[in-house]
Amino acid sequence: MMDEARYNQLVAAVFKRMLSAADGIDPDVLEADVTGDMLTLTASSREKCIVNTQRAVRQMWVAGKSQGIHFSYEEGTGTWKDDKGRGLELFSFVAEVVRDISGADFTYPS
Template identity: 30%
Template sequence: MTESEFLTLAEACLREVEEIFERAFDNDELDVECSRSGNVLTVEFVNNGSKIIVNSQAPMQEMWLAARSGGFHYRYDGSHWLNTRDGSELFATLSRIAREQGQ
């Protein structure tokens, strides 16, 4: 994959993550605040101050996720962002982590 292709996919991924959390906030499912600076998206849980950070790493062609439960790296397989260690999917992991941190 070229760098340009990766950057397009990474931008779409960050936008989708942000939209998911904004919808959850709008639907009163999660009390979160999203902020974005370049390729870094920070989601802060208002009730406890914990954060989830999602960012793109162009040199590695990966999306990185940092949360209380740890740090995770994801590579695009042609249709999904998959964890480089256990093969789990980025959005499934985000859903689980958001439930855990939102409590």
């Protein structure tokens, strides 16, 4: 299992990248709020996408599209992949959820 310092570094990068994407969307369409280990993306419809840490198992958890998905970091590829092997990637999944709940494109900065 990865050490806590590495996990914290990765989580900070995830939240920073997602907040940067949210900054590109009108706040009347989508609001982003970070509280501790949780990032909440709320659409004007009041629907939410929640990204949360799962520190004990060094994963990220996303609630959206009426499901909760756990993502584990793969050092070899440098990506967060779902832990059930469905081929879901964290950033793409969150972008899909945001598009579904808000109609906005959730574009990550390069």
